[in-house]
Structure formats: structure tokens, C-alpha cells
Amino acid sequence: MWRYWLSLVTLALSGLPVVAHEQRPNIVILLADDLGYGDPSCYGNTQIRTPHIDQLAREGTRFTSFYVSQPVCTASRASLLTGCYANRISMSGALNHLSKVGIHPQEQMLQELLKARGYATACYGKWHLGDRPPFQPTRRGFDDFAGIPYSNDNGPLHPTMPGLPPLPFYRGEKIIEKDPDQAKFTRRFTDLAVEFIAQHQHEPFFLYVPHVMPHVPIFASEAFRGRSKAGLYGDVVEELDAGIGEVLAALRRYNLEKNTLVIFLSDNGPFLSYGTHAGSAGPLREGKLTTFEGGVRVPCVMRWPGKIPAHRICDEPLMTIDLLPTLCQLAGAPLPRRPIDGKDIAPVLFGDKNAHTPHNAYFFYAGDELHAVRSGKWKLHLPHEYLTVNGPTRTDGKPANHGQQKPEAMTSSGLRGIASRHGYKVEKIELSLYNLETDIGETTNVAAKHPDVVQRLLTLVEAARREWGDSLTNTQGQAVRPCGVSE
Numbered sequence: 487m488w489r490y491w492l493s494l495v496t497l498a499l500s501g502l503p504v505v506a507h508e509q510r511p512n513i514v515i516l517l518a519d520d521l522g523y524g525d526p527s528c529y530g531n532t533q534i535r536t537p538h539i540d541q542l543a544r545e546g547t548r549f550t551s552f553y554v555s556q557p558v559c560t561a562s563r564a565s566l567l568t569g570c571y572a573n574r575i576s577m578s579g580a581l582n583h584l585s586k587v588g589i590h591p592q593e594q595m596l597q598e599l600l601k602a603r604g605y606a607t608a609c610y611g612k613w614h615l616g617d618r619p620p621f622q623p624t625r626r627g628f629d630d631f632a633g634i635p636y637s638n639d640n641g642p643l644h645p646t647m648p649g650l651p652p653l654p655f656y657r658g659e660k661i662i663e664k665d666p667d668q669a670k671f672t673r674r675f676t677d678l679a680v681e682f683i684a685q686h687q688h689e690p691f692f693l694y695v696p697h698v699m700p701h702v703p704i705f706a707s708e709a710f711r712g713r714s715k716a717g718l719y720g721d722v723v724e725e726l727d728a729g730i731g732e733v734l735a736a737l738r739r740y741n742l743e744k745n746t747l748v749i750f751l752s753d754n755g756p757f758l759s760y761g762t763h764a765g766s767a768g769p770l771r772e773g774k775l776t777t778f779e780g781g782v783r784v785p786c787v788m789r790w791p792g793k794i795p796a797h798r799i800c801d802e803p804l805m806t807i808d809l810l811p812t813l814c815q816l817a818g819a820p821l822p823r824r825p826i827d828g829k830d831i832a833p834v835l836f837g838d839k840n841a842h843t844p845h846n847a848y849f850f851y852a853g854d855e856l857h858a859v860r861s862g863k864w865k866l867h868l869p870h871e872y873l874t875v876n877g878p879t880r881t882d883g884k885p886a887n888h889g890q891q892k893p894e895a896m897t898s899s900g901l902r903g904i905a906s907r908h909g910y911k912v913e914k915i916e917l918s919l920y921n922l923e924t925d926i927g928e929t930t931n932v933a934a935k936h937p938d939v940v941q942r943l944l945t946l947v948e949a950a951r952r953e954w955g956d957s958l959t960n961t962q963g964q965a966v967r968p969c970g971v972s973e
């Protein structure tokens with residue numbers, strides 16, 4: 487710990503990054519797609535075995551109030567890699583093969599900052615931050631990339647939308663396959679990750695593995711099919727866990743465990759309308775696409791032997807926006823030139839006495855709508871519409887209510903368009919205050935009992951609206967910057 491503070495002090499005095507080469511930690515981020523808060527066994531699942539995620543939790547810290555900024559793939563990843571609320575950089579929602587946008591070239595991303603500090607960098611999995619050339623991973627700081635540019639349902643295997651073009655698989659900037667065998671995804675990304683570690687064992691590296699699974703449509707390789715007690719979904723998660731185990735084994739093999747910070751988390755909550763092909767949010771309300779806890783609170787474990795305490799559970803609220811400033815600090819890399827929203831949470835990760843989240847509050851947007859705010863144990867939902875599963879779910883990988891949609895609804899946009907395509911219906915919530923300490927499932931609105939708390943949170947909401955905007959109140963955010971656009 488003293489070394490960390492000493493390096494901060496020296497950094498401040500000299501204005502130069504001072505972390506010695508051998509002290510710069512390797513950084514490995516393993517990101518699951520749509521994995522629910524209740525899916526890993528260390529988060530209470532009794533049907534799915536995740537011994538390697540559990541091992542990370544035992545050898546490090548398990549975070550129980552770790553948030554993503556938005557409950558959907560693109561926006562969540564944008565925050566993870568820029569340290570900004572997705573709304574600040576105009577990257578809400580989820581991109582598809584028709585999207586012409588991506589992270590603006592002026593935004594400095596985590597991998598670019600680390601690369602400039604001498605890190606070898608690679609991304610294996612699902613990118614989802616723009617598939618046009620200027621936005622591709624290898625133009626944005628990754629030395630190597632293999633994987634898909636957007637979601638795995640963005641192709642002929644989409645569960646409800648026929649006629650989508652083939653799903654491309656890239657190596658670098660070249661499409662090397664179309665409609666790859668999705669049952670091999672987890673194996674492929676694991677092999678690439680292990681190979682990368684072997685190749686770069688003698689220099690600092692940043693390895694980002696945004697796995698495609700368990701986003702629908704789900705697939706497990708033959709070796710894992712039928713192995714779990716939770717059907718195909720369980721098989722898929724167990725294979726993902728085994729892949730994580732192989733990455734951990736590689737770190738051990740090359741004696742890199744001690745100097746490597748490993749972070750495992752999910753990009754958003756489970757896609758509940760897909761029934762047995764979706765995960766579980768455990769005790770949390772709702773899932774993906776909603777700003778209830780089930781959509782934005784994710785499983786997250788971190789290990790860095792000797793730095794991050796082992797056998798610890800940390801319930802302090804934290805968010806992905808905080809990873810970039812924290813990791814840059816640890817690597818001796820400068821922060822981005824443009825303002826960001828995240829803050830250094832190293833003291834919380836390291837278990838320093840009395841360390842708390844450096845934020846007054848975290849804000850939850852769905853697209854451009856500001857839905858909720860969390861401060862301490864309180865979460866306030868502003869009046870908003872949200873998606874909830876429309877009727878009984880299924881076991882065949884199709885969403886609830888499949889086949890019942892009116893064709894014209896398929897063409898509508900926004901919440902209602904998503905609802906009709908993915909088996910949801912739209913509901914409304916009024917101004918509601920929840921005490922997450924006693925009511926993690928957001929079941930009992932206590933706004934009437936705590937008008938002072940509501941007032942305090944509404945003041946924070948006003949400030950957030952002025953900063954990042956809010957389409958529900960037609961507020962333009964003064965901090966909002968444009969995304970990149972390319973033909």
C-alpha cells in the first residue's frame with residue numbers, strides 16, 4: 487500500500503508517470519455477456535458450477551454492489567473502456583450492422599492509454615463499439631483483435647428477426663469467416679487469451695476478453711453439452727468458467743499471478759424474456775434493458791494477490807466508469823485529456839480502512855432517459871416506463887410471447903420496438919424510493935416515509951440532467967459530447 491501512495495505522491499510532484507516497469511501490473515478483464523447477478527455459484531447459484539469464478543472470489547474480493555452504467559451491451563462497454571457515462575459520449579443503446587457510429591476518435595480509451603505506457607494489448611470476443619473502419623479495435627489501441635463486431639444474434643441466428651446478413655468474424659481488420667460456429671466461441675477466445683499471455687509474459691499487458699456467451703443465441707461445445715444441472719444455459723456458463731480457469735492457469739504457469747490484476751464481471755443483467763436460455767438476477771428485480779438492480783448490478787470479482795484482500799466481500803457501490811481512472815493510476819498512465827466521470831476506487835479495491843466510493847451518487851440511464859439514482863443505501867426511481875417479460879417464458883431459445891407479435895410492431899423503434907421483438911411488454915413506475923439495504927429486490931416504495939431523502943436525491947438528479955441530459959424532461963446535457971460518425 488505504501489508503495490502505491492508513494493508513487494502517487496511522486497507522480498504528483500514530478501508530473502511524470504513513475505511506476506517502474508516491473509511494478510506495472512498486467513491487467514486482465516474477463517467480461518461475460520448478459521450473465522446474471524445470480525448465475526455464478528459464489529453469488530448463490532446451486533445449479534451452475536463456476537469453480538474458477540469462485541476461486542477468483544476466494545483469492546480476491548467479491549463485489550456485491552458493482553454496477554454497469556446502462557443495462558445494455560454497447561453503452562455498458564463504452565463506459566467500461568472510457569470511464570464516462572455512456573450519455574456523456576453519446577453511446578447509449580446497442581449498435582447493429584447498420585450503425586454508422588462509434589466512440590469518437592477524440593475520446594481516449596483505456597487500451598490506448600495503457601498502450602501508450604508500453605502495455606501490449608489485445609481484445610478477443612465481442613467488440614460492439616462500432617464496426618466501421620475508424621472504430622475498429624485495432625484502430626482504437628488494441629494490438630490484436632479476434633472476434634465479432636456486434637452481438638451474436640445480429641445474423642441469421644437471430645431468434646426472432648429473419649433475414650439479417652451473415653455475422654462476420656474478424657482477425658484484426660479482416661473478415662476471416664462468415665457465420666462462424668458459435669459453439670466454438672468460448673474455446674477460441676480462451677485459446678487466443680492463453681496464447682497472448684504466453685507471448686507477452688515478459689512485458690506488461692492488458693488482455694480484454696469480452697466473451698460472446700451467454701448472450702442469446704447460446705451454444706456450448708460438445709465437451710460441455712449436458713454437463714450442468716441447468717440445461718444448455720448452465721452448460722454455456724460452465725464452459726465460460728472453464729475458460730476462465732485456463733486463463734488463470736496460464737497466469738500461474740508463467741509465474742504472473744502476483745503481478746496481474748484479474749477482473750471478472752458481466753456487461754449487464756440477464757435477458758429474462760428468453761426463459762431457460764437466459765440467466766438469473768438472483769434476488770434482484772427485473773434484468774437486462776431495465777434500470778432495476780437486475781439490469782445494472784452485476785457479478786464482479788477481482789484478484790490481485792497481496793493488493794486486493796482475499797476472502798473478502800465488498801458491498802460498497804462502485805461502477806465500471808471507475809475502472810479506467812483506477813487502472814490508469816495503477817499503470818502510471820495519464821488520464822484522458824477530456825473530462826470523464828469515473829474516479830479512482832483503488833482504496834476501496836485494496837480494502838483500505840474507511841475507504842468508500844468517491845461518488846455522491848451513481849446514475850442509471852436507459853438510452854437517453856434518466857431513470858434512477860443510487861446514493862448510499864437509497865435508490866430513487868424517477869417516473870419512467872420499463873420492460874417486463876410478457877407472459878410465460880419458453881425453453882426453446884425463443885422469447886416469451888413469440889409468434890404473437892403484430893408484424894407492424896416489428897418496425898417500431900425504441901422501447902416498444904424492443905418489447906415486440908424480444909417478448910417484453912411496457913410497464914410504468916411512478917416516483918419510488920427503495921432502501922437497498924433492507925429491500926434489495928426493490929419491492930417496497932418508501933418515498934412517502936422519507937420525503938427528505940427523496941428531496942436530496944432529486945437535487946442530485948437535477949444536476950445529473952444538466953450534465954448528461956435527459957430525454958424524459960427534454961433536458962440537454964451541457965457535458966454531452968458527440969460520438970463518432972462514419973459512412
Ligand code: MG
Pocket residue numbers: 519520558559701753754
Ligand atoms: Mg450484454
